[in-house]
Amino acid sequence: MGSAGHRRRGLSDLAQVRHLDYRNVTETGFDAVSSIGLTEHIGKTQLPGYFGFLYSKLRPEGRLLNHCITRPDNTGPARVTDGFIYRYVFPDGELEAGYLVSLMHDAGFEVRHSENLREHYARTLAGWCANLEAHWDEAVAEVGDGTARVWRLYMAGSRLGFERNQIQLHQVLGVRLGEAGSPACRCGPTGSRQRQACGRPQSRTGRAPARPPVASGNHERQSSAWLRLSLGSHTVS
Numbered sequence: 271m272g273s274a275g276h277r278r279r280g281l282s283d284l285a286q287v288r289h290l291d292y293r294n295v296t297e298t299g300f301d302a303v304s305s306i307g308l309t310e311h312i313g314k315t316q317l318p319g320y321f322g323f324l325y326s327k328l329r330p331e332g333r334l335l336n337h338c339i340t341r342p343d344n345t346g347p348a349r350v351t352d353g354f355i356y357r358y359v360f361p362d363g364e365l366e367a368g369y370l371v372s373l374m375h376d377a378g379f380e381v382r383h384s385e386n387l388r389e390h391y392a393r394t395l396a397g398w399c400a401n402l403e404a405h406w407d408e409a410v411a412e413v414g415d416g417t418a419r420v421w422r423l424y425m426a427g428s429r430l431g432f433e434r435n436q437i438q439l440h441q442v443l444g445v446r447l448g449e450a451g452s453p454a455c456r457c458g459p460t461g462s463r464q465r466q467a468c469g470r471p472q473s474r475t476g477r478a479p480a481r482p483p484v485a486s487g488n489h490e491r492q493s494s495a496w497l498r499l500s501l502g503s504h505t506v507s
């Protein structure tokens with residue numbers, strides 16, 4: 271959803287949409303970062319810097335959810351340059367494997383949870399394919415026959431790839447630990463209500479942890495700050 275969408279839904283006070291390179295986000299102290307479908311564009315050699323940067327953006331006990339298409343094992347190359355997808359859909363794209371978790375550890379995260387949504391993503395793609403077929407004429411009118419056909423083939427092929435375990439979809443949750451390794455939990459996104467509900471101790475002393483410094487501007491008025499990297503745009507809320 272872009273800025274106009276946020277305005278229409280009355281969310282302007284709660285969220286911002288920015289179109290920029292993720293490395294140009296200057297604020298720090300976020301409660302959470304979700305990176306959706308971006309890792310495929312980072313490149314294996316840049317991954318330590320990527321995870322290190324996101325780690326540096328979080329407050330202590332802040333969380334990163336890293337969601338990306340992955341390879342089922344590490345026996346093949348991350349970058350396959352002679353295929354249809356590389357040529358027509360994701361030039362310079364790379365699919366990483368299980369070492370993503372190790373790299374998150376090495377960047378300082380405690381990895382709390384990892385989930386493979388492979389079959390679910392096949393179903394999502396089946397839905398997208400059906401939607402494209404149902405609106406084929408509109409799609410062609412909007413992007414042209416060639417682009418529409420590329421995406422029809424790409425999505426149908428990706429559905430098969432997920433079904434046959436040629437590709438996977440991993441969501442990995444990592445936490446920047448607080449002082450003295452204070453624990454985190456997988457409960458709700460931010461608020462103290464969720465923390466109390468899960469019974470997690472607030473801190474070693476029993477006192478609630480100090481509110482983390484949050485970013486300037488709109489963020490000061492908010493009870494939480496999220497950074498979402500998605501669709502090439504960044505919603506900082």
Ligand SMILES: C[S@@+](CC[C@H](N)C(=O)[O-])C[C@H]1O[C@@H](n2cnc3c(N)ncnc32)[C@H](O)[C@@H]1O
Binds near residue numbers: 292293500501
């Ligand atoms: C595969 S798409 C993911 C789209 C969407 N989040 C999804 O999951 O359907 C990857 C997006 O990452 C963006 N991207 C690549 N490198 C980036 C960077 N350095 N900073 C910000 N966005 C980037 C691309 O522009 C593209 O829109």
